[in-house]
Amino acid sequence: MNTVPFPPAASRKPRNLAQGVVAYIADGIRNGTVKPGDKLPTESEIMRLMGVSRTVVREAISHMQAAGMVETRHGIGTFVLQPAPAQALGIDPSTVVTMRDVLAILELRISLETEAAGLAANRRTAAQLQALRDALDRFQQQVRNGGDTVAADMEFHLAIAQSSDNRYFHDILGQLGTNIIPRSRLNSAKLAQDDPVAYMERVIREHEDIFNAIARQDPESARAAMRTHLSNSRERLRQAQERAAPK
Numbered sequence: 001m002n003t004v005p006f007p008p009a010a011s012r013k014p015r016n017l018a019q020g021v022v023a024y025i026a027d028g029i030r031n032g033t034v035k036p037g038d039k040l041p042t043e044s045e046i047m048r049l050m051g052v053s054r055t056v057v058r059e060a061i062s063h064m065q066a067a068g069m070v071e072t073r074h075g076i077g078t079f080v081l082q083p084a085p086a087q088a089l090g091i092d093p094s095t096v097v098t099m100r101d102v103l104a105i106l107e108l109r110i111s112l113e114t115e116a117a118g119l120a121a122n123r124r125t126a127a128q129l130q131a132l133r134d135a136l137d138r139f140q141q142q143v144r145n146g147g148d149t150v151a152a153d154m155e156f157h158l159a160i161a162q163s164s165d166n167r168y169f170h171d172i173l174g175q176l177g178t179n180i181i182p183r184s185r186l187n188s189a190k191l192a193q194d195d196p197v198a199y200m201e202r203v204i205r206e207h208e209d210i211f212n213a214i215a216r217q218d219p220e221s222a223r224a225a226m227r228t229h230l231s232n233s234r235e236r237l238r239q240a241q242e243r244a245a246p247k
Contacts, residue, residue: 017052021060024050029080036082099241102182106234110227112169113157117210117226118219120163128163129215135159136211143200150181156207182233
C-alpha cells in the first residue's frame with residue numbers, strides 16, 4: 001500500500017479550487033504517477049500542496065468518489081480505484097465496410113481532427129513535437145519501403161490528437177482504430193485513378209504541411225492543413241463513388 005508523494009502544485013490557482021484539486025489528482029492518475037490501490041496523501045498534506053482549505057479538499061474528494069475515481073476507507077485513508085473500462089461510442093468498426101461508410105467517417109474526422117490540429121499547435125510540448133516528427137518519419141519510411149502505411153498513418157494522427165492536450169480526441173480516434181484510414185478498407189489510389197506512388201507522395205506532403213504548422217505553433221494554418229488533407233481524401237473517394245454509380 002503506497003501513499004503517493006505528489007509534487008507541489010502550480011502556484012497559479014484555478015478559478016474553482018475543488019475542481020483544481022480534482023484535476024491535479026486526475027492528472028497523476030492518467031500519467032501513471034498514481035496507480036490503482038495507491039493511497040492519496042492526507043487531507044492536511046493536500047491542503048499544504050495545493051494551498052487550499054480542508055473544505056475544498058473534502059469537496060474534491062467527494063467529486064472523485066462520485067466519479068468512481070477513489071474510495072475512502074474510514075480510519076485508513078482514500079485510495080485510487082481501478083478505472084472503469086472505456087465506454088464504447090456506439091460505433092462498431094466492423095460496420096465500416098462500404099465506400100459510403102468510409103466517406104461518413106471522413107466527414108466525422110474533418111470536424112474532429114481539424115480542431116485537434118489547431119489545439120495541438122497551441123498546446124504541444126517539445127516532446128510531443130518530437131513524437132510527431134518520429135511518427136511522420138516512420139510513415140515516410142514505410143511509404144518508400146513499400147511497408148504497412150496504415151499503422152504508421154494512424155500513429156501520426158493519434159500523435160496529433162495526443163498533442164491537443166484533450167484526451168477525448170485521442171480516445172475517439174483510438175476507438176475508431178485503423179478505420180480512420182481509408183486505405184485500411186479501400187484501395188484509395190486505384191479508386192482515385194491515381195498512380196500509387198504519386199498518391200502516397202501527396203499524402204506525405206499533406207502530412208508535412210500539418211506538422212510544419214504545428215511546429216511553428218500556427219493554429220489556423222494547422223487547422224487549414226488538416227482540413228485540406230482530409231477533404232482531399234473525401235473528394236477523391238466521392239468522385240470514385242460517382243464514377244462507380246449506375247448511370
